[in-house]
Amino acid sequence: xxxxxxxxxxxxxxxxxxxxxxxxxxxxxxxxxxxxxxxxxxxxxxxxxxxxxxxxxxxxxxxxxxxxxxxxxxxxxxxxxxxxxxxxxxxxxxxxxxxxxxxxxxxxxxxxxxxxxxxxxxxxxxxxxxxxxxxxxxxxxxxxxxxxxxxxxxxxxxxxxxxxxxxxxxxxxxxxxxxxxxxxxxxxxxxxxxxxxxxxxxxxxxxxxxxxxxxxxxxxxxxxxxxxxxxxxxxxxxxxxxxxxxxxxxxxxxxxxxxxxxxxxxxxxxxxxxxxxxxxxxxxxxxxxxxxxxxxxxxxxxxxxxxxxxxxxxxxxxxxxxxxxxxx
Amino acid sequence: xxxxxxxxxxxxxxxxxxxxxxxxxxxxxxxxxxxxxxxxxxxxxxxxxxxxxxxxxxxxxxxxxxxxxxxxxxxxxxxxxxxxxxxxxxxxxxxxxxxxxxxxxxxxxxxxxxxxxxxxxxxxxxxxxxxxxxxxxxxxxxxxxxxxxxxxxxxxxxxxxxxxxxxxxxxxxxxxxxxxxxxxxxxxxxxxxxxxxxxxxxxxxxxxxxxxxxxxxxxxxxxxxxxxxxxxxxxxxxxxxxxxxxxxxxxxxxxxxxxxxxxxxxxxxxxxxxxxxxxxxxxxxxxxxxxxxxxxxxxxxxxxxxxxxxxxxxxxxxxxxxxxxxxxxxxxxxxxxxxxxxxxxxxxxxxxxxxxxxxxxxxxxxxxxxxxxxxxxxxxxxxxxxxxxxxxxxxxxxxxxxxxxxxxxxxxxxxxxxxxxxxxxxxxxxxxxxxxxxxxxxxxxxxxxxxxxxxxxxxxxxxxxxxxxxxxxxxxxxxxxxxxxxxxxxxxxxxxxxxxxxxxxxxxxxxxxxxxxxxxxxxxxxxxxxxxxxxxxxxxxxxxxxxxxxxxxxxxxxxxxxxxxxxxxxxxxxxxxxxxxxxxxxxxxxxxxxxxxxxxxxxxxxxxxxxxxxxxxxxxxxxxxxxxxxxxxxxxxxxxxxxxxxxxxxxxxxxx
Numbered sequence: 001x002x003x004x005x006x007x008x009x010x011x012x013x014x015x016x017x018x019x020x021x022x023x024x025x026x027x028x029x030x031x032x033x034x035x036x037x038x039x040x041x042x043x044x045x046x047x048x049x050x051x052x053x054x055x056x057x058x059x060x061x062x063x064x065x066x067x068x069x070x071x072x073x074x075x076x077x078x079x080x081x082x083x084x085x086x087x088x089x090x091x092x093x094x095x096x097x098x099x100x101x102x103x104x105x106x107x108x109x110x111x112x113x114x115x116x117x118x119x120x121x122x123x124x125x126x127x128x129x130x131x132x133x134x135x136x137x138x139x140x141x142x143x144x145x146x147x148x149x150x151x152x153x154x155x156x157x158x159x160x161x162x163x164x165x166x167x168x169x170x171x172x173x174x175x176x177x178x179x180x181x182x183x184x185x186x187x188x189x190x191x192x193x194x195x196x197x198x199x200x201x202x203x204x205x206x207x208x209x210x211x212x213x214x215x216x217x218x219x220x221x222x223x224x225x226x227x228x229x230x231x232x233x234x235x236x237x238x239x240x241x242x243x244x245x246x247x248x249x250x251x252x253x254x255x256x257x258x259x260x261x262x263x264x265x266x267x268x269x270x271x272x273x274x275x276x277x278x279x280x281x282x283x284x285x286x287x288x289x290x291x292x293x294x295x296x297x298x299x300x301x302x303x304x305x306x307x308x309x310x311x312x313x314x315x316x317x318x319x320x321x322x323x324x325x326x327x328x
Numbered sequence: 329x330x331x332x333x334x335x336x337x338x339x340x341x342x343x344x345x346x347x348x349x350x351x352x353x354x355x356x357x358x359x360x361x362x363x364x365x366x367x368x369x370x371x372x373x374x375x376x377x378x379x380x381x382x383x384x385x386x387x388x389x390x391x392x393x394x395x396x397x398x399x400x401x402x403x404x405x406x407x408x409x410x411x412x413x414x415x416x417x418x419x420x421x422x423x424x425x426x427x428x429x430x431x432x433x434x435x436x437x438x439x440x441x442x443x444x445x446x447x448x449x450x451x452x453x454x455x456x457x458x459x460x461x462x463x464x465x466x467x468x469x470x471x472x473x474x475x476x477x478x479x480x481x482x483x484x485x486x487x488x489x490x491x492x493x494x495x496x497x498x499x500x501x502x503x504x505x506x507x508x509x510x511x512x513x514x515x516x517x518x519x520x521x522x523x524x525x526x527x528x529x530x531x532x533x534x535x536x537x538x539x540x541x542x543x544x545x546x547x548x549x550x551x552x553x554x555x556x557x558x559x560x561x562x563x564x565x566x567x568x569x570x571x572x573x574x575x576x577x578x579x580x581x582x583x584x585x586x587x588x589x590x591x592x593x594x595x596x597x598x599x600x601x602x603x604x605x606x607x608x609x610x611x612x613x614x615x616x617x618x619x620x621x622x623x624x625x626x627x628x629x630x631x632x633x634x635x636x637x638x639x640x641x642x643x644x645x646x647x648x649x650x651x652x653x654x655x656x657x658x659x660x661x662x663x664x665x666x667x668x669x670x671x672x673x674x675x676x677x678x679x680x681x682x683x684x685x686x687x688x689x690x691x692x693x694x695x696x697x698x699x700x701x702x703x704x705x706x707x708x709x710x711x712x713x714x715x716x717x718x719x720x721x722x723x724x725x726x727x728x729x730x731x732x733x734x735x736x737x738x739x740x741x742x743x744x745x746x747x748x749x750x751x752x753x754x755x756x757x758x759x760x761x762x763x764x765x766x767x768x769x770x771x772x773x774x775x776x777x778x779x780x781x782x783x784x785x786x787x788x789x790x791x792x793x794x795x796x797x798x799x800x801x802x803x804x805x806x807x808x809x810x811x812x813x814x815x816x817x818x819x820x821x822x823x824x825x826x827x828x829x830x831x832x833x834x835x836x837x838x839x840x841x842x843x844x845x846x847x848x849x850x851x852x853x854x855x856x857x858x859x860x861x862x863x864x865x866x867x868x869x870x871x872x873x874x875x876x877x878x879x880x881x882x883x884x885x886x887x888x889x890x891x892x893x894x895x896x897x898x899x900x901x902x903x904x905x906x907x908x909x910x911x912x913x914x915x916x917x918x919x920x921x922x923x924x925x926x927x928x929x930x931x932x933x934x935x936x937x938x939x940x941x942x943x944x945x946x947x948x949x950x951x952x953x954x955x956x957x958x959x960x961x962x963x964x965x966x967x968x969x970x971x972x973x974x975x976x977x978x979x980x981x982x983x984x
Contacts, residue, residue: 097954098699136796207570225657228730253874
């Protein structure tokens with residue numbers, strides 16, 4: 001850790017007697033090194049959001065590096081203030097003023113250069129971490145520029161590098177998932193294959209929601225009429241929870257469901273099974289044609305225009321007639 | 329050079345007009361009671377008009393009224409309130425061709441008693457006191473809502489409130505606090521001490537200033553009126569299209585926030601012109617107190633950023649009432665437009681909240697370190713830099729929103745760059761503490777806590793600026809903890825520092841010191857025990873504004889709730905201290921208890937009606953502590969030739 005902008009150094013150059021500066025500097029070095037080591041080796045492996053996917057790993061790495069970068073700064077500033085409070089407090093009965101120091105160009109320049117270097121380092125690091133792991137799990141809108149490598153295929157099969165497309169449809173107050181490579185079948189649980197590039201297409205039917213698969217390190221807002229793309233690759237099997245992360249109405253707090261990362265073959269079996277079941281039961285035929293966005297006022301659910309808004313042709317917000325239940 | 333446009337009177341103290349109408353009993357003069365009558369009458373008039381015009385827009389069977397009637401009711405109620413308050417009296421007189429009363433801004437302050445605080449009084453000292461009480465009421469109301477939120481979050485499954493009530497409480501808390509915070513320092517201390525610190529007898533636009541305060545009153549009641557209509561489900565951000573879908577409470581939110589926006593613009597505009605034009609001779613830019621520099625920067629932010637909010641609120645109200653489609657994706661509008669407009673205001677707003685805190689604290693540390701402010705110019709650069717950069721960072725609120733990702737590295741950079749000028753503020757503080765003689769008075773304790781809290785708030789902000797880390801943190805309790813550290817831990821601590829520091833000057837009364845210390849320590853400790861765990865909660869996956877959360881987070885949430893109640897008690901201690909000290913104990917403090925150099929403390933307490941008997945000539949910086957042969961900060965009785973020749977090149981009469 002070499003942060004040039006420490007208060008200790010600032011002190012050292014401002015002082016005619018460098019004792020304070022060196023004392024602060026040595027305490028700071030010891031504490032910073034200890035804190036950084038502790039953060040990196042003891043805390044970092046357990047930091048959120050874990051290592052279930054590559055984007056989660058990237059975020060964990062980022063948070064770890066930021067913590068290591070921040071610790072010396074926090075320690076430096078706090079140490080300085082504590083030192084000042086202890087050493088430079090006015091003793092009882094002392095009415096004198098302090099020395100009139102109006103500034104010190106060297107100290108100020110050191111501080112400014114130091115903070116600028118830290119900022120530039122964080123910017124370069126953050127940009128690399130954003131670009132390399134394909135947008136870091138964040139929603140990139142309809143035309144993503146940080147893309148994940150994977151083959152776009154009409155039908156997904158395990159083993160290769162086929163990109164699995166999953167559409168996340170948010171509405172008040174539930175998530176539905178569609179798998180276009182499996183006949184556009186729909187599911188209320190999000191099952192995913194491990195070690196496969198996954199492309200989420202997040203959209204909404206009514207208001208803004210946000211698709212947050214915490215353990216996968218994926219977060220993308222669901223906007224009506226917008227296709228928001230996010231990437232990830234799951235690295236371990238197991239369960240995870242999807243929560244809505246954008247205030248979307250009264251049951252926002254209850255809007256979550258579960259997902260599982262399965263092995264590729266298990267996922268293939270599950271998805272084909274659901275597809276076949278929905279095929280035979282006629283669900284697939286009743287679903288609207290797969291599209292990147294949907295207009296809820298014209299969704300032909302079960303073959304009928306059931307969303308009728310009586311007599312109102314105006315702005316948004318009329319997805320529910322007055323007869324609709326207040327609670328789902 | 330600053331210009332004093334009020335000609336010197338031959339007899340400085342005895343001058344000024346008689347109190348017009350002072351013989352009338354209070355209920356026969358304009359005041360809050362007539363304002364209230366006007367507001368009620370205006371509401372019913374507007375409501376009737378709305379039903380008349382927009383009866384066909386009835387859009388929800390959940391309420392028996394339409395939005396047009398509600399919004400017009402609010403609008404006409406505000407106009408009725410202002411007319412009833414007498415805001416437009418002089419305007420009416422001018423329209424009728426009658427002479428306007430002389431020097432109306434001095435009318436109120438000469439009045440004895442408290443009646444002047446309940447009237448449209450034009451003196452900036454009266455407006456400052458009005459703001460002080462008004463903002464404390466705002467703060468306590470918002471705080472009660474916060475207590476309700478934490479009560480609900482005591483259990484993940486057992487609910488004290490329904491989900492709609494919970495969102496109502498969350499929205500009221502957030503909006504009330506945001507509306508209050510933007511004025512909590514600029515209002516009381518900016519209005520009161522702005523002219524005193526620059527050596528002016530008055531502000532530039534006393535009517536706009538007073539109007540700014542009197543708009544915060546209807547804004548408060550209109551925002552609260554949402555409770556009567558079931559609240560609003562959108563939180564303080566009011567995101568579309570949820571806001572269009574919401575019931576009538578949302579109208580109250582948009583109208584109140586827009587109204588507060590207008591108040592902020594007026595206050596900022598007045599402050600800018602006052603600071604530029606009304607500085608005393610010798611009050612160079614390089615001698616301006618840091619508090620004034622912060623007010624100056626904040627005012628620019630308000631004047632430039634807040635109109636965007638007012639516009640967004642207006643467009644949203646149009647969407648809700650006359651069924652335009654600015655923000656409806658299905659009809660060619662864009663919900664991103666609202667997000668962009670809101671945050672284009674919202675991020676400068678965050679610094680509208682932070683910068684006054686920097687200003688107050690900079691004043692205080694210099695006085696209690698008994699040292700000049702270290703790096704005065706660095707400090708100015710920090711404030712101006714933060715102010716300027718704050719316009720270029722707003723998209724970091726939208727990293728996951730689905731806007732095109734091209735600009736993400738840029739907004740990551742600008743957001744991180746803003747920490748450089750913020751770092752200047754810390755450099756200035758640390759330099760000032762170097763070899764100081766630190767006095768731990770209550771304002772200084774709050775100042776120290778400010779730096780502690782703001783450090784944590786600022787560093788956590790860097791975590792949020794980083795796009796990959798933000799994917800986890802965005803919209804979670806981490807963000808919530810971050811901005812509570814900067815706003816409550818920063819601004820509110822600075823506000824309390826300001827109260828303890830300046831109340832003796834404003835009222836001639838000092839707050840009880842023992843209770844003050846108890847308040848400080850409880851507040852500092854419980855603030856941190858409340859909000860530090862929220863970082864962890866956010867990192868562990870708890871989104872904001874939920875009333876149900878994962879069961880494994882219950883212990884931590886209970887800890888936070890109990891700490892929050894203790895934090896509430898510490899605010900209660902302040903209220904007790906304030907009420908008792910100001911009303912009953914009244915321990916006088918009329919001197920210069922802090923031995924401060926700055927201009928306001930050289931005046932008698934309370935300051936005379938027109939602040940300075942004669943316009944002072946500023947001789948030195950307010951921060952020259954420890955300089956053996958330092959000049960006094962100002963000459964309060966300059967030789968007659970000074971003004972009007974070398975220092976004030978022009979003078980003219982401008983209607984007050």
